[in-house]
Amino acid sequence: MNNFSFLQDLAVVMVAAGIAALVCQWLRQPRVLGFIIAGLIIGPHAHFTFISDNESIMTLGDIGLVFLMFSLGLEFNLRRLMSVGSTTFITALVDVGFMFWLGFVIGRFMGWNTMESVFLGAIICDSSTTVITRILQELGQSRERFAGIVIGATIVEDLIAIVLITLLTGMAISGQVQPDEVMFRVGKLVTFLVAVLLSGVVIFRRVIDYVAKWKSDELLLITVLALCFSVSLVAAKMQFSLALGAFVVGAVIAESRAAERISAFIEPVRNTFGPMFFVAMGMLIDPQVVVHYILPILLLIAAIMIGKVVAGSVGAFLSGNDRETSFRVGCGLAQICEFAIIFAALGRTLKVTSDHVYSIAVSAAVGTIFLNPHLMRYSGRLMHAIDAVVPNSFTGNLSVYTKWYRNAFRGPGNPTIRAIVRRTVVTMIVNICLITAIFVTATVLSKTLPALVSIPEVLGGPPALYWLAGALLCIPLYVANIRKLGAMSMLAAEMKFPIDSTRPHAAIARALTEKVVFFAGIAALGIFTLMLSSALLPPSLSLIILLFVIAIITAVFWKFQIRLYGKVRLLLRDAFADQSQGTSDRPIPNHSGGTHLISVPVEESSRAASRTISQLDIQASTGASIIGIERDGQTIVNPAGDEIVRPGDKILVLGHKDEAERASELLAERAG
Structure with a gap:
């Protein structure tokens, strides 16, 4: 092919595409x-x-x-x-x-x-x-x-x-x-x-x-x-x-x-x-x-x-x-x-x-x-033609279902809590994707690179070492997801059975919903991990020992893992500084239980006044999360890292009791 023939082919394609576009415009196609x-x-x-x-x-x-x-x-x-x-x-x-x-x-x-x-x-x-x-x-x-x-x-x-x-x-x-x-x-x-x-x-x-x-x-x-x-x-x-x-x-x-x-x-x-793509595809017909x-x-x-x-x-x-x-x-x-x-x-x-x-x-x-x-x-x-031939009893049942669905899933409930649950789920999905990437990388490495340390086959061989390395790298992500499961289960229970609900036994149903969601999430996360890392899993006895070691490491360094995850998350969050924020005109109710939601008022002399969320660095220093800011009757859901806290705001902090109280103390401190 010479340059002239290529230009000729290009001209033919462009002319054909141009004529086709004009005809379709005229025919409104x-x-x-x-x-x-x-x-x-x-x-x-x-x-x-x-x-x-x-x-x-x-x-x-x-x-x-x-x-x-x-x-x-x-x-x-x-x-x-x-x-x-x-x-x-x-x-x-x-x-x-x-x-x-x-x-x-x-x-x-x-x-x-x-x-x-x-x-x-x-x-x-x-x-x-x-x-x-x-x-x-x-x-x-x-x-x-x-x-x-x-x-x-x-x-x-x-x-x-x-x-x-x-x-x-x-x-x-x-x-x-x-x-x-x-x-x-x-x-x-x-x-x-x-x-x-x-x-x-x-x-x-x-x-x-x-x-x-x-x-x-x-x-x-x-x-x-x-x-x-x-x-x-x-x-x-x-x-x-x-x-x-x-x-x-x-x-x-x-x-x-x-x-x-x-x-x-x-x-x-x-x-x-x-257009060249569609023209080229048409040429194959x-x-x-x-x-x-x-x-x-x-x-x-x-x-x-x-x-x-x-x-x-x-x-x-x-x-x-x-x-x-x-x-x-x-x-x-x-x-x-x-x-x-x-x-x-x-x-x-x-x-x-x-x-x-x-x-x-x-x-x-x-x-x-x-x-x-x-x-x-x-x-x-x-x-209308379909309605004319369908029995009224059938269409009536369909209408009943629509009303039931809207009452069950779009009925009373705090919209701010719904927004927080959605964002929490998204964060958990991102963490799961990172866990997947780590274990897949470990699987690929186990097949392409020899182990740095010789592991007896009775203990699982080289794949067991890669499994352990992947599991250790994933600990901060698992800790974050477990904490978020606790928060989400509490919020999901509130969304389904509001604290001001007049339903009979609402408190019992709310507590039961919270426990079921939490333990179901833990079970699903565990099953997913076993399926994901099945190619690397060591024998049963070795697996039990390794899981015991990982559990000890997780328990001993629990707060360190929380702070490490918090610092990394803040870095990524700052990278997305233009992140959108949702607002709601309803405040979030407080709760008792394992996870606490505290509202901290910001005064003129407060340490938090006129500082950004990133500068406060609450999650990294306490483990609690700032999930919203109440301002002028509205709630900014999941504020961005560059959001400036103003005097008169109320900062919504979510975490375990000691974490939330520590965060509240830091935010309420006077600037000195």
């Missing part, structure tokens, strides 16, 4: 649809040869995929994920789970092998955020309540799809589906994510913030692209995918102070290369295959549309929404696009699916993109 059809027209299966080197266009398509996923990562961040709420999580899990199963069943029904059926399940499980956002805007429905649930659910589904890409890549490479292989793959993924996240906090964000000070968009763009392609390359070298690396680094950079500025100048780059498999394609389109309407509606309804809202959510989810194409291309690239699987999958995606706007437009009429 998603532009993605036009890009795929344009690729079909100029592809190698067309009657006329437009492209001289298909491989060069495929390479441009890979670059387009990197920019698409990087942009998606920039739009995706932890605050956005936390804002979508439990309804969208439930809806997404039901939709993805049901559609994955349905795709596998359809694949087997059509005579496909196991791997092809698994890939088909992945192809049809994820709804497109890009497509539904555009459809909602064009129909003027983007501000309606169901639209927020749909968008939130697609965000969660995108995250699940990222994990599926990793798992399917590992399955395709190993050629088999084994539980231990899947667990190892998940652990490897968590290790990669933790490594990128820590690198992002410690290195990437600081580099980007430093470069951003020079006020040069060119310099900042080059830096961002260097990070993007470097992490994508590392992901590919680790047998993940380019899409995963680009998405993760985008999500990390989204937390930087220059995120909005980066998004602004990345957008035209994405708009240039993004064989029209003759589409004609030959037209019946399976139509079957798949019908299965996707009907299956997603049913699964999305059921998921939304189970999470407390009324019938009409749930049905409209299901209609919004009834389409697939970019991740379907990515999964189809992944199977083709890894040579685990036949060529016709790709053409069938992409053709089905095109069909759902075309039909979904019409389904959304007439969803109200369809709902």
Whole structure:
């Protein structure tokens, strides 16, 4: 290939994409649809040869995929994920789970092998955020309540799809589906994510913030692209995918102070290369295959549309929404696009699916993109038609369930406590991810590096040494999670049975709930650890001895572990100084028991006045945590490290009795 032929190919692709975009704009159809059809027209299966080197266009398509996923990562961040709420999580899990199963069943029904059926399940499980956002805007429905649930659910589904890409890549490479292989793959993924996240906090964000000070968009763009392609390359070298690396680094950079500025100048780059991905994917479609498999394609389109309407509606309804809202959510989810194409291309690239699987999958995606706007437009009429044939007794029972759910899970209860419970759960999940990364790293090292000290096989051999090292490193994380389990169990009991509740035996129920949540969490953490480290576990007797030693170390150095964890957490928290804060207009009630919540008033002469949370360093010095600040009738939940304490505030401190009292004394001290 010479330079002229490459420029000619590039010109053909850009002209085809431009014409497709104009036609779709005129017909009020998603532009993605036009890009795929344009690729079909100029592809190698067309009657006329437009492209001289298909491989060069495929390479441009890979670059387009990197920019698409990087942009998606920039739009995706932890605050956005936390804002979508439990309804969208439930809806997404039901939709993805049901559609994955349905795709596998359809694949087997059509005579496909196991791997092809698994890939088909992945192809049809994820709804497109890009497509539904555009459809909602064009129909003027983007501000309606169901639209927020749909968008939130697609965000969660995108995250699940990222994990599926990793798992399917590992399955395709190993050629088999084994539980231990899947667990190892998940652990490897968590290790990669933790490594990128820590690198992002410690290195990437600081580099980007430093470069951003020079006020040069060119310099900042080059830096961002260097990070993007470097992490994508590392992901590919680790047998993940380019899409995963680009998405993760985008999500990390989204937390930087220059995120909005980066998004602004990345957008035209994405708009240039993004269409090339869809055009390149369209070029892989064989029209003759589409004609030959037209019946399976139509079957798949019908299965996707009907299956997603049913699964999305059921998921939304189970999470407390009324019938009409749930049905409209299901209609919004009834389409697939970019991740379907990515999964189809992944199977083709890894040579685990036949060529016709790709053409069938992409053709089905095109069909759902075309039909979904019409389904959304007439969803109200369809709902009325369904109501006309469904017995009133059945719809009445559905309404009773909705009222019961809202009373049970959205009824009385302190919203500040709900917010604190959510944040505590997130922190515990982060700790579990770090534990996973440590044990997976220990497993990898035990297989690749010899032990520094010879260990007899009767004691477990070298793996036992790596298990012990991993367990010792995880002690601060386990201590933190045990403490947070205690706090969360108390708060969860308060949320379910408020202290001012008039229910009979509320105090007994609150105490029982607190104990059940705490011990269930401890048991789950222990079982998870044993499963995670199963490849390194020493024999039973050695394991008991090591656990006894670890228990003694934990008990003796308990406060040291608390302070160590507190200092590390403060360092990471300061790195996320722009962390969002939630507010509530209701104070948090006090409690008695193992975990204490104390409100400390701040006076003009107090040591805490006019100082930041980081400067007070309460968690590191006492073990207690500042979980909120009451100010002017509102509560700042989980204040950031740079939040300044003002005279007149009330600081909410959570910890065991001695920790909370010590923290109260420090905060109430007069400045001297």
